[in-house]
Amino acid sequence: MTHWFVTTDGSLKARWKKAFPEALALTPSTLGVHLQPSDVVWLLTTVAEWDTLVAKVNAQKATAVVMSYSPDDREALKALDLGARGYVHTLAAPEVLNQVSLVVSNQGVWVGQALLAKVLGGTFKALQQRGDVSDYQFSECLQQLTERERGVALAVAKGATNKEVARQLDITERTVKAHLSAIFKKLTVRDRLQLILKLAPVSEQITNS
Numbered sequence: 001m002t003h004w005f006v007t008t009d010g011s012l013k014a015r016w017k018k019a020f021p022e023a024l025a026l027t028p029s030t031l032g033v034h035l036q037p038s039d040v041v042w043l044l045t046t047v048a049e050w051d052t053l054v055a056k057v058n059a060q061k062a063t064a065v066v067m068s069y070s071p072d073d074r075e076a077l078k079a080l081d082l083g084a085r086g087y088v089h090t091l092a093a094p095e096v097l098n099q100v101s102l103v104v105s106n107q108g109v110w111v112g113q114a115l116l117a118k119v120l121g122g123t124f125k126a127l128q129q130r131g132d133v134s135d136y137q138f139s140e141c142l143q144q145l146t147e148r149e150r151g152v153a154l155a156v157a158k159g160a161t162n163k164e165v166a167r168q169l170d171i172t173e174r175t176v177k178a179h180l181s182a183i184f185k186k187l188t189v190r191d192r193l194q195l196i197l198k199l200a201p202v203s204e205q206i207t208n209s
Contacts, residue, residue, distance in 0.1 A: 001036075001038045001039060001040065001105065002022065002023075002024060002034075002036065002038075002039045002040075003016075003019075003020040003022070003023040003024070003039070003040050003042065003101070004023070004024055004025070004026050004031075004034075004035070004039060004040070004041045004042065005023060005024070005025050005026070005042045005044075006025075006026045006027070006028060006031055006041060006042065006043045006044065006047055006050075006053065007025060007026075007027070007044055007046075007047065008027070008028075008044075008046060008047055008048075009027070010025045010026060010027045010030075011025060012024075012025045013090075013091075015091070015092075015093065015094050015097070016042070016094075016097065018094040019094035019095075019097035019098050019101075020097070020098075020101070026041075028047055028048070028049070028053060031053060031056060031057070035057070035060040035062045036060075036062065037060070037061040037062060038062075038105075039060075039062040039063070040062070040063045040065060040101055040104060040105065041057045041062050041063065041064050041065070042065050042067055043057070043064055043065070043066050043067065043084075044066075044067050044068075044090060045066060045067065045068045045069070045075065046069065046090075050066065051078065051079075051082055054066065054079065054082040054083055054084050055082065055083065057083075058083045063085050063086075063104050063105065064083065064084040064085060064086075065084060065085060065086035065087070065088060065100060065101075065104055065110070066079040066084045066086070066087045066088075067087075067088055067089070067090040067092075068087070068088075068089065068090060069089070069090045069091070071087070071088075071089050071112065075087070076111050076112075080109065080111065085103075085104035085107075085108070085109055085110070086100050086103070086104045086109065086110035086111070087110070087111050087112065088100050088110060088112060089112075141187055141198060141199065142154075142199075144186045144187065145182075145183060145186060145187075148169070148171075148179060149179050149182060149183050149186075151169055152165055152169065152176060152179040152180060152183060153183050153187075153195060153199065154199070155168055155169070156180070156192050156195060156196070157195060157196050157199045162176045162177060162180075180192075183195065
């Protein structure tokens, strides 16, 4: 497997070389000449018509990962819709790039925690509206939290950002972060994704009790 980085001038950043010492650079005009089905192609959004290049990579049966200096949810969804297997910050740490490579090389999809949290949050919210997730206050895990912490936890579970939670509950972002730290500790979760997943089965626990 070869890692190819497609840039406007065919240069490689030091962090990319650190992640993949054998990585090679390509320009848009040379893309597709040397690709093999097992290769991973990292496309920068600063490259003109990067979206059309994703299709070119797919045609070679290689794996495309889109990189952006300013990650944006809409752009991420666009990249995935075009067939890219991943979407990551251009300046991501070498360790993150290695994780992305591992996931996409095994037919997984990498979009980062922020977007994934929103996607899961949207699903959680849809379940609530359908009535599949209800009576949160009676759940065992939420009983461990204070009233304000429950409000924060449920807002986050629906995909709200810290800023949105602060606005909804009329508190500061700093207070939201403090509540989240307490929530994570009490519920023994590491981040918002684990929090969403922990709260999602609440309705099943209630209806089966």
